Structures are given as C-alpha cells and as structure tokens.
Amino acid sequence: MPIAKESNLLSPELLAQLERLELVTRKVFRGRMKGERRSKRKGQSVEFADFRNYVAGDDLRLLDWNLYARLEKLIIKLFLEEEDLHFYTLIDASLSMDFGSPTKLEYAKQLAAALAFIGLIRADRVRIETLAQGVSERGPVWRGRPSVWRMLQQMEAIEPEGQTSLATGVKNFCHRNPGRGIVVFISDLMDKDGYETALKYFVSHQVDCFVIHLLSQEELEPDVKGDLRLVDCEDQDEAEVTVSAPLMKRYHQTLNSFTKGAQEFCSRRGMHYLLANNQVPVETVVASHLRRRGLVR
Amino acid sequence: MDSFFRNTLGPTGWIIIAAIPPAIFALYFLKLKRQPLEVPSTYLWHRVIEDLHVNSLWQKLRRSLLLFLQLLIVGLAILALLRPGWQGQALQGQRFMFLVDNSASMSSTDTPSGRTRLEEAKQRVGALVDQLGSDMSAMIITFAGQPDVVQEFTDNRRLLREALDRIEPTASQTDLTGALELADGFANPGRITIEDADLEVDVTEQQDVELYIFSDGRFRGVEGFSLGNLQPLFLPIGTFEAENLAITAFNTRRAEDRPEMQQAFVQVSNFSEHEQQTVVELYLNDNLLDAAELVVPPGNVASTTFSLSGQIEGKLRAKLDLPPDFQDRLALDNQAFEALENRREGRVLFVTPGNNTLEAALSTERVSRLAAIETITPEALNLPKYQEQSLSEDYDLVIFDQCAPEKMPLANTLFIGRLPPLDEWKKESSSEKQFGPQIIDWDRSHPLLNLIELGNLAIYDSYVVRPPAGGRVLVDSTVGPIFAIAPRDRYEDAVFGFEIVGKNEEGATTFNTNWSRKLSFPSFWLNVLEYFARGDAVSRSVKPGRLVELRVNSTDEKLVVELPNGETREIDLEQPGRLVFHETEQLGVYEVRDSNGVVKRFGVNLFDRDESDIGLRARQEGEDGVTVVDSLAIGYVDVAAQSPTSPVRKELWKWLLLGALVVLVLEWYIYNRRVYV
Numbered sequence: 001m002p003i004a005k006e007s008n009l010l011s012p013e014l015l016a017q018l019e020r021l022e023l024v025t026r027k028v029f030r031g032r033m034k035g036e037r038r039s040k041r042k043g044q045s046v047e048f049a050d051f052r053n054y055v056a057g058d059d060l061r062l063l064d065w066n067l068y069a070r071l072e073k074l075i076i077k078l079f080l081e082e083e084d085l086h087f088y089t090l091i092d093a094s095l096s097m098d099f100g101s102p103t104k105l106e107y108a109k110q111l112a113a114a115l116a117f118i119g120l121i122r123a124d125r126v127r128i129e130t131l132a133q134g135v136s137e138r139g140p141v142w143r144g145r146p147s148v149w150r151m152l153q154q155m156e157a158i159e160p161e162g163q164t165s166l167a168t169g170v171k172n173f174c175h176r177n178p179g180r181g182i183v184v185f186i187s188d189l190m191d192k193d194g195y196e197t198a199l200k201y202f203v204s205h206q207v208d209c210f211v212i213h214l215l216s217q218e219e220l221e222p223d224v225k226g227d228l229r230l231v232d233c234e235d236q237d238e239a240e241v242t243v244s245a246p247l248m249k250r251y252h253q254t255l256n257s258f259t260k261g262a263q264e265f266c267s268r269r270g271m272h273y274l275l276a277n278n279q280v281p282v283e284t285v286v287a288s289h290l291r292r293r294g295l296v297r
Numbered sequence: 298m299d300s301f302f303r304n305t306l307g308p309t310g311w312i313i314i315a316a317i318p319p320a321i322f323a324l325y326f327l328k329l330k331r332q333p334l335e336v337p338s339t340y341l342w343h344r345v346i347e348d349l350h351v352n353s354l355w356q357k358l359r360r361s362l363l364l365f366l367q368l369l370i371v372g373l374a375i376l377a378l379l380r381p382g383w384q385g386q387a388l389q390g391q392r393f394m395f396l397v398d399n400s401a402s403m404s405s406t407d408t409p410s411g412r413t414r415l416e417e418a419k420q421r422v423g424a425l426v427d428q429l430g431s432d433m434s435a436m437i438i439t440f441a442g443q444p445d446v447v448q449e450f451t452d453n454r455r456l457l458r459e460a461l462d463r464i465e466p467t468a469s470q471t472d473l474t475g476a477l478e479l480a481d482g483f484a485n486p487g488r489i490t491i492e493d494a495d496l497e498v499d500v501t502e503q504q505d506v507e508l509y510i511f512s513d514g515r516f517r518g519v520e521g522f523s524l525g526n527l528q529p530l531f532l533p534i535g536t537f538e539a540e541n542l543a544i545t546a547f548n549t550r551r552a553e554d555r556p557e558m559q560q561a562f563v564q565v566s567n568f569s570e571h572e573q574q575t576v577v578e579l580y581l582n583d584n585l586l587d588a589a590e591l592v593v594p595p596g597n598v599a600s601t602t603f604s605l606s607g608q609i610e611g612k613l614r615a616k617l618d619l620p621p622d623f624q625d626r627l628a629l630d631n632q633a634f635e636a637l638e639n640r641r642e643g644r645v646l647f648v649t650p651g652n653n654t655l656e657a658a659l660s661t662e663r664v665s666r667l668a669a670i671e672t673i674t675p676e677a678l679n680l681p682k683y684q685e686q687s688l689s690e691d692y693d694l695v696i697f698d699q700c701a702p703e704k705m706p707l708a709n710t711l712f713i714g715r716l717p718p719l720d721e722w723k724k725e726s727s728s729e730k731q732f733g734p735q736i737i738d739w740d741r742s743h744p745l746l747n748l749i750e751l752g753n754l755a756i757y758d759s760y761v762v763r764p765p766a767g768g769r770v771l772v773d774s775t776v777g778p779i780f781a782i783a784p785r786d787r788y789e790d791a792v793f794g795f796e797i798v799g800k801n802e803e804g805a806t807t808f809n810t811n812w813s814r815k816l817s818f819p820s821f822w823l824n825v826l827e828y829f830a831r832g833d834a835v836s837r838s839v840k841p842g843r844l845v846e847l848r849v850n851s852t853d854e855k856l857v858v859e860l861p862n863g864e865t866r867e868i869d870l871e872q873p874g875r876l877v878f879h880e881t882e883q884l885g886v887y888e889v890r891d892s893n894g895v896v897k898r899f900g901v902n903l904f905d906r907d908e909s910d911i912g913l914r915a916r917q918e919g920e921d922g923v924t925v926v927d928s929l930a931i932g933y934v935d936v937a938a939q940s941p942t943s944p945v946r947k948e949l950w951k952w953l954l955l956g957a958l959v960v961l962v963l964e965w966y967i968y969n970r971r972v973y974v
Contacts, residue, residue, distance in 0.1 A: 190338035
C-alpha cells in the first residue's frame with residue numbers, strides 16, 4: 001500500500017494486522033452518515049428489523065411483495081440502518097510529551113494513527129485533535145480508506161508545543177465536538193493542577209472514553225544519581241533532589257499511587273484506562289492491550 | 298619516649314593538617330551546587346520531596362554521613378601522625394619458657410610500684426603472655442628450693458594467665474640449677490643420638506626455646522650445665538638500693554657456766570649502706586620476754602644473748618623492731634623462730650658387777666651435764682622395778698657390762714663383752730672368744746667414734762661381733778669385727794666384743810685391755826652419752842622447704858603436725874618414733890602432737906644471708922661465676938641481663954591508617970551505592 005510506505009508512523013506489517021480489527025463501542029451512537037455500524041435508526045441493511053404499513057412516499061423497493069400477495073396489504077419491510085461511528089483521538093502534544101526514546105509524542109502519534117486507520121477502513125468518521133487547539137480550531141474529519149494518507153499527513157504535522165492545561169484542552173475539545181462517539185485520549189496526565197477536572201469533562205460529554213496513560217521509561221525507572229536540580233521543561237519549575245535509595249523507593253511509591261489513582265478514577269467513571277510504556281511496541285498495545293480493554297476487536 | 302603520643306610533624310605541617318577539616322566543611326557546602334537536569338515534569342518529584350520533608354532532620358543527618366566519614370578519615374590520619382604507642386616487648390620465637398623465681402628474696406617490696414618483686418615478675422610474664430601469637434607456645438616454671446612446672450607448654454593464653462595467678466611466694470632459697478635441668482628436659486626432648494660408625498646423629502628435631510629467667514639473681518651461677526636449645530634471657534628484678542635488716546641466726550642452748558639456765562642467741566645482719574640501730578625483741582608464746590638494742594655496722598653482723606630460765610618451754614620468737622626511718626624491703630627475715638623444750642636430762646642405766654675405770658669415766662662433771670647415770674648390779678635385773686622400767690622407756694641408754702639381760706629393754710643398749718640376747722646377733726657372731734685381736738680400722742665418720750684414736754690399743758681377747766642386717770661395723774680387727782652397732786625397732790644396740798675389765802677363774806678383777814689408760818677412753822664415753830642419751834645439744838633450725846626427720850617420744854602410729862598458720866596435718870608414721878615431715882614451706886614453729894599432747898616442736902627459719910641480701914649487685918673486679926645484675930653465668934655462657942624496659946615500642950599508627958582506609962572504602966561504597974545508613 002503506497003500510503004503506508006510514505007509514512008513512518010505505520011508499518012506495512014502493522015497495517016496488515018490492523019486491517020482485521022475494528023473499533024468497538026459499548027454505547028450506540030447516532031451517526032451522521034451511513035456506515036458499517038448498526039444504528040438505532042432503521043434503514044437499509046441486510047438485517048431485518050420490523051414491518052410497517054406503507055404510506056405514500058415510501059420507497060417502493062421496500063415493499064414486501066410476498067406479504068402483499070398473501071394479505072393484499074402494502075407492508076414495508078424495515079431493515080436496521082448501518083451507520084458510521086465518530087472516532088476522536090485527542091493527543092496531548094505538550095512539551096512534556098517530547099521525552100523518551102521514542103518520544104512519548106511519537107509513540108502517541110503511532111498509537112493514534114493505528115487506531116485512526118482501523119476507524120477509517122471501517123468507514124468511521126475519524127477526527128484527530130491535540131490539546132493545544134483552540135475552541136474554534138476544528139480539525140478535519142476523515143472518512144473511508146482513501147483518507148488514510150491525509151490522516152497520516154495531519155498526524156505527522158503534530159509538533160510538541162507549549163504548555164497546555166489538561167482541563168482547558170479537554171474542555172475546548174468537548175466544545176468543538178458536540179457529537180458523541182469514541183474518544184481516545186493519549187496523555188501523560190502530568191498536570192500540576194491534576195487530571196481529574198479534565199477527565200470529568202469526558203464524563204459529562206457522555207463519550208466512550210479511553211484514557212491511554214503514556215509514560216516513558218525514564219519516568220517509570222528514572223536513571224539519575226547524585227545531587228540534582230530537576231527542571232520542569234514546561235514551566236521551568238525546579239526540584240532539588242539528592243538521589244538515594246530511599247528517595248528512589250519513595251518515587252516509585254508515588255508513581256505507583258499516581259497511576260493507580262488515575263486508573264481508579266477512570267474505572268469509577270466508566271472510562272477505560274490503559275497504562276502504556278513507550279518501550280512496548282504499538283502493535284502489542286493495539287492488538288493485545290486495547291483488544292482486551294474492548295476498544296478493538 | 299615514654300609518652301603515649303610522639304610528634305612527627307613541624308608547626309607548618311600541623312597548620313596544614315589543621316586546615317583540612319574546615320576545608321572539608323567548606324567543600325561540603327560548596328558541593329551543594331546541584332547539577333541541573335531537565336525532566337518531563339517535576340510533578341512526581343515534588344510529591345516525593347514533600348513526603349521526605351516530613352522527616353527532614355533524619356534526611357539532613359543522612360546527607361551529612363559522608364561528611365562525618367570524611368572527617369573521621371582525617372581524624373584517624375591525624376591520630377596516626379601523632380604515632381600513639383606504648384612500651385612493650387616484642388616476642389620473637391616459637392616456644393617460650395618463663396622461669397619465675399619465687400624464693401624468699403622475691404618477696405622484697407622494692408619495685409617502683411611498691412609491689413613485691415614476684416608480683417612485678419608475674420606482671421612482666423603476663424605482659425609477655427599477652428603478646429604470644431597464635432603460633433607460639435609457652436610454659437611457666439617457678440624455682441625456689443624446688444623447681445615446679447606451673448604450666449606445661451601450651452598456646453592457650455588463658456591457661457597461662459591462670460597458672461601465673463597460682464604462683465605464690467615461698468620462703469625458700471634459690472636454686473636455679475634444678476629449674477634449668479627441668480627446663481632442659483622440656484626443651485631438649487629426648488636428645489636421642491644414634492652412634493653410627495663413630496658418627497653421632499641427632500634424630501630428634503631440635504627446636505630453639507626462648508628461656509626467660511625472671512629473678513633477682515640472689516644465687517650463685519650455675520656450673521656444668523649445657524643449655525642446648527635453650528636461648529636464655531635474664532631479666533633481673535629489683536633495685537640496687539634495697540635495704541634490709543635480717544635475723545640470720547637464732548638458737549638456744551644450755552648455758553655453759555650455769556647448766557640450769559638456757560641461753561638464746563640472736564644474730565642480726567645489716568644489708569644496707571649505713572649503720573643501723575635496732576631492737577631485738579624476744580617473745581615466748583607471743584608474750585614479750587626480753588629485748589635488747591643492737592647497733593649493726595653496714596654490711597656486717599651484730600649479735601646478742603638472752604638468758605632464759607631452764608624450765609620454760611614453748612614457742613620462742615625473736616623479732617626486729619626496726620628504726621622508723623629505715624625502709625626494710627624484706628619482711629620475711631625480720632622474725633626468727635625457735636622451739637623451746639624443757640629438755641629432759643638423759644637417763645642412763647649402768648648395769649655392772651663392778652667396773653671402776655668405766656665408773657670413773659662416767660662420773661665427770663661433763664657427763665653429769667649430759668645425763669644422769671644410775672648404776673645397778675646384774676642381780677638387780679631380775680627385780681620387778683627394773684622389769685617395769687625396762688618396759689616403760691624410762692632410760693635412754695642401758696649399758697650392760699659383763700652381763701646380758703634375758704630380754705632386751707625398750708631403750709638403746711650398749712653391751713660390753715657380751716652379745717645381746719638376740720638371735721640376729723648370736724647367729725653371726727663367734728661363740729668363742731678370739732685371742733689377741735689387733736685393730737685394723739675403725740669408722741671415724743660415726744658419731745660414736747668421732748675424734749677417737751684407737752690405734753695402738755691392746756686387747757687380750759674378744760668375741761667377733763657381726764651385726765645383723767642394717768648394722769654397721771665400727772671397729773675391725775685381725776680376727777674380725779669387734780665393735781658393731783645395729784638398729785632394733787627405734788633403738789640402737791652397740792656391742793663391744795671385748796670386756797674392759799673382767800674376772801679370771803679365781804674371780805679376781807683383770808684388765809682385758811689397756812684402753813682405759815688412753816685419752817680416747819673418756820672421750821668415747823662422752824660420745825656415747827651425747828649420741829644415745831641426749832637429743833640435740835644445740836637446737837637446729839630447719840630451712841624452709843627441707844625435709845625434717847625427727848625422733849619423737851611417742852608410741853602413737855599417727856601424729857598431728859600443726860603448721861605455724863594453725864593448719865594441721867595428720868602424719869602416718871612408717872616407723873614408730875620417727876617422724877618424716879616435708880611440708881615446711883612456712884616460717885615459724887611447728888608443733889608435733891600425739892594423743893597426749895605436744896611431743897615435739899621445731900622451728901623453720903630462713904637464715905640465709907644470700908636471700909636476705911636483697912639488693913641487686915653490680916659486677917665487681919675479679920668476680921666470675923657469681924650471679925650479678927649484668928649477667929647470669931650458666932655453664933660457660935654468660936647470659937647478659939636484659940634491660941627491664943625493652944626498647945621495643947608498640948605502635949598504633951598502622952592500625953589507625955588501616956582504619957582510615959576502611960572508612961574511605963566505606964565512604965566510597967556509600968557514595969556509589971547511594972545507600973545511607
């Protein structure tokens with residue numbers, strides 16, 4: 001596939017793997033266009049739903065001629081309408097994501113691209129946004145396999161920029177996108193004001209939310225020693241530490257309680273939570289971890 | 298030299314050293330400039346630090362642990378530069394022998410610390426024992442009168458120290474030879490040599506033994522001793538200035554001019570540089586009897602005599618009352634002891650049908666001082682009075698002249714011209730008189746024949762007397778023995794084969810020998826009385842640690858000896874009337890008792906000028922083979938005295954530097970592992 005070759009976000013092997021997957025949501029939403037997803041609406045599909053009397057203006061093609069022959073009544077056969085799905089990926093592209101090898105942002109983009117690709121090939125509506133976008137700056141919506149290339153282009157254009165408050169970014173996202181659907185939020189959740197406010201917006205927006213908590217190896221197992229002055233890359237905040245065994249023990253405890261706290265927060269509010277490490281290959285996360293979480297199948 | 302610290306640096310060096318700790322402090326605070334490191338977010342770190350701030354004091358302490366360790370390293374280094382150390386002796390060798398002198402003179406209190414020389418020696422041995430390495434072994438031998446192995450070879454230092462504690466001072470004289478022989482036995486185990494084709498080969502492995510001799514050297518050098526593997530070291534103990542006043546002689550005897558009185562003789566020696574005035578006090582059973590003042594010239598003796606009543610008996614004690622400014626370093630010899638016994642006069646029974654010459658010899662004034670003579674005729678032997686007396690040990694001696702009893706009396710006997718009524722005598726001796734014996738030889742060493750000249754003695758006829766087993770021929774003649782002596786139980790029987798006067802067939806008195814006209818005749822009878830009838834004319838003192846053999850007037854088989862300190866020992870007699878006692882280490886009066894009461898007393902005294910002369914002696918001109926402080930002569934080897942304080946200094950600096958190194962490694966480890974406490 002020529003598109004895949006031009007992008008380093010998705011490898012052909014990954015694409016082949018992803019083609020067999022589709023996005024799943026536990027909630028049934030109304031789509032805007034006919035898609036491959038069952039909808040509450042009746043429409044044209046192969047799946048039978050109900051019968052109703054013919055009224056003037058109905059498509060004659062829907063008449064059940066067999067019934068007419070038997071009952072001499074014009075009955076229309078109703079089929080379930082298959083609709084498309086809104087699939088949003090919200091990427092935290094703050095400076096703090098520009099760490100690690102590969103950088104967390106890089107990793108987030110790969111992950112987002114993979115999920116978006118699944119959405120596109122299943123004819124879902126895919127929109128990719130970052131936290132730094134303003135309220136009115138809506139991103140384009142991609143649909144269908146032909147959009148993969150453009151989606152990847154947009155994805156690659158995402159650069160780490162400035163500091164964004166999680167809460168503001170998520171609030172703006174919700175204002176921009178009133179439609180319901182699946183939201184995959186990829187972030188390190190490192191906000192001095194806390195991630196709770198931000199995640200609550202998703203709850204109130206009634207979207208099926210997946211929080212992918214992305215941490216780099218350097219954050220999980222910091223390789224530091226000596227007396228250090230740690231500088232925050234976003235707000236230049238400083239922390240002076242003398243690295244010692246008890247301090248490292250304490251750090252791990254804190255990190256543990258941080259991730260556990262986020263997980264608990266999410267699961268209490270019906271959100272999915274996944275702790276991702278930038279050292280784990282994207283395909284493993286998608287094919288194994290997310291599948292287990294029920295985002296794809 | 299003796300101080301604990303020894304300075305090794307000049308003032309400049311010390312200023313630099315003193316600047317190091319403040320520099321470490323300064324560097325430590327400068328070090329707090331931290332390395333900046335950009336991290337994605339300080340979010341987690343801030344939470345971590347907040348947690349740790351709760352116990353920030355502990356945190357500070359932890360942080361300064363490295364500082365403490367660095368200061369400790371510098372402190373140890375400074376201490377090492379001060380070279381702390383102390384005097385000690387370094388032991389070199391594998392096997393050691395410590396010979397500790399515990400003779401009387403080692404009780405002198407002239408060491409710098411005021412303890413006795415023995416304590417000092419024990420302390421020095423203890424210090425050496427402490428330095429024994431794990432591959433070294435040692436043994437301890439004490440020597441005074443008798444050498445004693447206190448501890449055999451061992452590498453167990455605890456055992457050695459316990460053995461050291463067991464060493465007690467004695468009052469004995471010093472005898473190094475015995476100790477050396479004992480040491481030789483241990484050091485040169487079985488000097489087995491194989492003689493093979495005129496070649497002597499040592500087959501045992503010879504191992505050198507370091508021989509440490511701790512003594513004040515109050516003894517003669519040892520002659521004719523080969524040291525072999527022993528490597529001797531002589532460590533003299535004591536001072537040159539030690540002064541001492543000592544009683545070197547004390548005895549009692551009957552006054553020559555007034556036999557009913559007794560005299561006590563006291564000799565005092567002055568072992569000091571100055572003339573000393575002292576008072577000799579005489580106690581009887583701890584009651585003061587008399588006292589006399591004596592002026593003793595330096596290095597000389599003075600004596601005095603006390604008159605005592607002839608009837609008193611008990612424990613006599615002479616004691617020196619020392620001048621107040623005199624520092625007498627040896628207390629042992631300031632007292633002397635003597636057993637005062639109301640000696641019973643000897644009683645002699647002279648049984649004779651008539652013998653004027655002998656009676657004359659036994660009636661001198663001198664004889665009367667020795668014994669009371671009772672004369673009876675042979676017919677009186679059958680009287681019940683004699684029968685009774687002969688069984689009750691009334692007499693010390695019974696002389697049978699020209700007669701013999703039917704049964705031997707319980708007394709010493711002397712037969713003249715008759716054989717005792719005993720088969721042992723009669724079996725060996727001739728039953729017929731031999732004519733004209735010529736005296737060939739006589740036993741001059743026997744007390745009976747002491748200073749007696751028997752040459753040119755004419756004897757008409759005589760029996761040949763051969764003593765039974767255990768007896769001794771005293772006079773030998775051309776026909777055979779004519780005078781012999783033999784023991785019988787606890788008595789002795791002396792037998793003359795010839796009569797002095799006899800009776801011929803007509804019953805007239807005849808002279809059988811011309812002995813009675815010789816000068817030796819009265820002397821002989823005095824000897825007889827001295828030997829049989831009297832105990833010791835002059836009481837003899839026993840040296841401590843020596844064996845005592847006493848004749849006691851008791852038929853008990855068990856006797857009790859009371860030691861001067863009040864302890865008692867029960868002694869089984871092997872032979873009735875003969876007491877052998879060896880536990881004479883203590884100075885004082887010993888009492889021998891049987892079931893009826895005190896039967897004998899004897900005194901044990903030091904009376905040794907060598908032991909009492911306690912000051913160490915420097916070698917003098919022309920002196921060889923005498924033990925002086927510079928050296929000790931053993932065989933042909935002159936063992937030089939070692940200085941009491943060996944110049945070896947035990948230093949700590951190596952250990953301190955090692956400690957600093959250990960701390961440095963610890964600090965490095967902590968810094969690298971980031972592990973605190």
